[in-house]
Amino acid sequence: SAVISQKPSRDICQRGTSLTIQCQVDSQVTMMFWYRQQPGQSLTLIATANQGSEATYESGFVIDKFPISRPNLTFSTLTVSNMSPEDSSIYLCSVVISGRSQETQYFGPGTRLLVL
Amino acid sequence: AQRVTQPEKLLSVFKGAPVELKCNYSYSGSPELFWYVQYSRQRLQLLLRHISRESIKGFTADLNKGETSFHLKKPFAQEEDSAMYYCALLPGGGYNKLIFGAGTRLAVHP
Numbered sequence: 298s299a300v301i302s303q304k305p306s307r308d309i310c311q312r313g314t315s316l317t318i319q320c321q322v323d324s325q326v327t328m329m330f331w332y333r334q335q336p337g338q339s340l341t342l343i344a345t346a347n348q349g350s351e352a353t354y355e356s357g358f359v360i361d362k363f364p365i366s367r368p369n370l371t372f373s374t375l376t377v378s379n380m381s382p383e384d385s386s387i388y389l390c391s392v393v394i395s396g397r398s399q400e401t402q403y404f405g406p407g408t409r410l411l412v413l
Numbered sequence: 414a415q416r417v418t419q420p421e422k423l424l425s426v427f428k429g430a431p432v433e434l435k436c437n438y439s440y441s442g443s444p445e446l447f448w449y450v451q452y453s454r455q456r457l458q459l460l461l462r463h464i465s466r467e468s469i470k471g472f473t474a475d476l477n478k479g480e481t482s483f484h485l486k487k488p489f490a491q492e493e494d495s496a497m498y499y500c501a502l503l504p505g506g507g508y509n510k511l512i513f514g515a516g517t518r519l520a521v522h523p
Contacts, residue, residue, distance in 0.1 A: 330510065339499065339515045340457075355510075389457070399464070402511055404457040 301405035320390030325370035328393035346373040417514035434485040436500030445503040446483040452496045
């Protein structure tokens with residue numbers, strides 16, 4: 298398994314500002330993802346954080362709005378830029394760990410963001 | 414299109430009653446299906462996956478390719494089963510990205 302921590306755990310921000318969320322994993326992982334969970338909604342994949350190269354964004358998400366860094370195999374950041382109330386969500390970091398015969402995806406505790 | 418459908422937002426049962434949380438998927442290939450669970454104030458965690466064919470906390474789920482379903486079942490619900498349950502699909506061809514359903518909240522009453 299993997300121990301995943303996120304900072305901050307929650308924040309209240311003003312519209313127009315930016316917030317950077319950190320994700321730290323206790324082991325080196327190849328695959329790391331960022332998800333968003335809007336109120337009352339399911340999880341939506343924002344992007345795959347690639348170590349040493351630009352993140353791969355899903356449809357509807359762009360780098361200017363959600364810049365992602367992945368400087369090494371244990372750490373990543375997601376920035377929510379120029380925030381609006383519609384960005385109020387839980388943001389989750391997730392990693393894939395390879396076991397003996399299968400791969401399992403683990404999730405961080407999430408960062409709860411409220412934009413006023 | 415790849416899609417996971419959980420038709421029930423809320424399932425409310427009494428302790429000891431059978432539980433079935435429905436999940437249907439849309440995918441043309443051979444997917445892997447998972448159930449994830451999120452207990453109150455805890456992070457999302459894997460409950461079970463179809464290829465393991467295991468029972469976890471009394472829950473089982475069988476992949477029915479004909480009906481494209483992966484319903485989660487438990488014969489006797491317990492209060493501690495109350496949680497949010499998400500069905501997820503992993504398209505075939507190596508690990509890619511999980512596609513989640515909208516989730517079903519299970520409430521087990523005493």
